Amino acid sequence: MLAxxxxxxxxxxxxxxxxxxxxxxxxxxxxxxxxxxxxxxxxSGINRGVADIFEQAGPxxxxxxxxxxxGVVVSDGSEExxxxxxxxxxxxxxxxxxxxxxxxxxVVLDEGTGAPMEAGTRELAQVGIRGLGVxxxxxxxxxxxxxxxxxxxxxEARSRVVVPNQKLASELFxxxxxxxxxxxxxxEPYEVIGVYTPxxxxxxxxxxxxxxxPHSTFDKHVPHWRGWMDFLVSPAPNVSLNQAIDDVTSKLxxxxxxxxxxxxxxxxxxxxxxxxxxxxxxxxxxxVMIALSSVGLMVGGVGVVAIMMISVTERTREIGVRKALGxxxxxxxxxxxxxxxxxxxxxxxxxMVAGGVIALIVNKASPIPAVVPLWSVVVAILxxxxxxxxxxxxxxAKAARLDPVEALRYE
Numbered sequence: 372m373l374a375x376x377x378x379x380x381x382x383x384x385x386x387x388x389x390x391x392x393x394x395x396x397x398x399x400x401x402x403x404x405x406x407x408x409x410x411x412x413x414x415s416g417i418n419r420g421v422a423d424i425f426e427q428a429g430p431x432x433x434x435x436x437x438x439x440x441x442g443v444v445v446s447d448g449s450e451e452x453x454x455x456x457x458x459x460x461x462x463x464x465x466x467x468x469x470x471x472x473x474x475x476x477x478v479v480l481d482e483g484t485g486a487p488m489e490a491g492t493r494e495l496a497q498v499g500i501r502g503l504g505v506x507x508x509x510x511x512x513x514x515x516x517x518x519x520x521x522x523x524x525x526x527e528a529r530s531r532v533v534v535p536n537q538k539l540a541s542e543l544f545x546x547x548x549x550x551x552x553x554x555x556x557x558x559e560p561y562e563v564i565g566v567y568t569p570x571x572x573x574x575x576x577x578x579x580x581x582x583x584x585p586h587s588t589f590d591k592h593v594p595h596w597r598g599w600m601d602f603l604v605s606p607a608p609n610v611s612l613n614q615a616i617d618d619v620t621s622k623l624x625x626x627x628x629x630x631x632x633x634x635x636x637x638x639x640x641x642x643x644x645x646x647x648x649x650x651x652x653x654x655x656x657x658x659v660m661i662a663l664s665s666v667g668l669m670v671g672g673v674g675v676v677a678i679m680m681i682s683v684t685e686r687t688r689e690i691g692v693r694k695a696l697g698x699x700x701x702x703x704x705x706x707x708x709x710x711x712x713x714x715x716x717x718x719x720x721x722x723m724v725a726g727g728v729i730a731l732i733v734n735k736a737s738p739i740p741a742v743v744p745l746w747s748v749v750v751a752i753l754x755x756x757x758x759x760x761x762x763x764x765x766x767x768a769k770a771a772r773l774d775p776v777e778a779l780r781y782e
Contacts, residue, residue: 393714396671396675396677396678397671397721399668399673399674401718401722401725402671403668403754403758404668404726405723407660407722408722408725408727408730409730410664411743411746411750412742412747413730414656415742417653419740420739431606431612431615433606433641434601434640435461435602435604435640436461436637436640437458437599437600460597461600465627466602468626469623472618475605476608477509477605479507479509479510479602479603480502481504481586481601482501482502482595482601483500483501484593484596485498486556486593487556488580489555493543498539498581499579499580501581502590502595505520505521505522505585510605512569512570515567517565518549520565521534526586529591531562532561532563532564532584534567534583535566536569536580538581551563556582557592557594561584604619620639623637668755671758672715672759672762675759675762676762676763676766679710679762679763690770690773690775691773692779694775700771701771703767703773706767707763707766708763708764708767711759712756712759714759715755715756715759716756719751723748
């Protein structure tokens with residue numbers, strides 16, 4: 372412990388005596404640690420926000436896709452590189468068959484595109500529009516006020532009714548009451564029956580103009596790229612999630628005439644699977660940023676080598692005296708390693724403080740709930756200390772190998 376405190380004291384004296392060199396070293400370490408802290412806080416916040424979005428759909432809601440593959444899908448347009456072509460599109464009839472199952476509460480059709488919209492003299496070139504089933508509010512969250520959502524009768528009649536969100540209603544009608552007014556979607560008139568207030572979410576979808584229409588109306592009147600309708604499936608209250616998934620899978624295989632052992636031509640995905648896929652994507656992003664932040668640690672490490680080599684040169688006679696008095700190699704080595712680790716630890720602490728402040732600003736000024744996780748603090752401390760030990764090993768070993776006679780003669 373005495374050697375430890377002595378090494379820390381010498382390192383702090385070195386910081387005071389070599390302010391410029393020490394500042395450059397601390398800056399490199401601080402930048403690397405700060406990047407780790409900020410990215411960890413943002414990734415953690417984004418993952419939490421995505422989990423909240425899925426939670427709004429209900430923890431037991433699952434999805435049926437024509438094709439699902441986690442991560443990034445790259446295709447050159449060929450049949451081999453476009454595996455979704457082997458899966459026929461999901462159909463409304465299949466959704467109706469699934470909704471008849473005793474284990475299923477309801478099935479929501481979901482399909483989307485972009486379309487030009489106008490109301491009076493106001494025009495928007497491209498607005499997101501979704502065709503959804505009657506129970507869409509039960510999986511999307513939020514509320515419709517003023518007004519209402521569309522009814523089952525309007526859905527079956529393919530009525531041209533629309534529910535814009537607050538942002539779209541404001542851009543098209545200003546301060547006027549939008550209920551009962553007309554919106555032209557792709558040149559066709561629709562009646563506004565309600566205004567959707569979405570729940571707060573990470574990606575700020577509520578701040579973008581959006582609209583919802585009955586899926587039957589969407590399918591008939593809105594130009595879109597066909598073949599990519601999805602199902603959002605809610606199990607019955609007294610049925611387990613696994614049982615509902617098994618029933619949906621079995622029913623769809625029967626409807627599609629698939630034989631036992633034949634691969635399914637659709638994908639059933641739970642929220643846990645979607646979250647796992649998202650975590651894998653953010654994990655890759657985090658690893659890339661860690662690699663970039665290591666550049667800062669390398670710069671700091673080079674600074675450690677420079678400062679420690681100067682320190683060894685300046686204290687050559689001191690090392691000779693200590694060895695003459697009986698100091699062993701490992702004691703000299705330990706002293707210089709403690710000095711190097713203290714130097715980088717100071718940079719790590721500066722980086723942690725800066726990263727925490729930036730994470731706080733991001734949390735307050737953006738929708739990302741950035742919170743510094745405890746593990747990132749531990750990683751930052753270890754990274755800074757290990758950088759000091761790793762890059763300080765050469766100067767420390769050089770000091771430990773000095774010949775005491777030659778060191779005492781050094782001027």
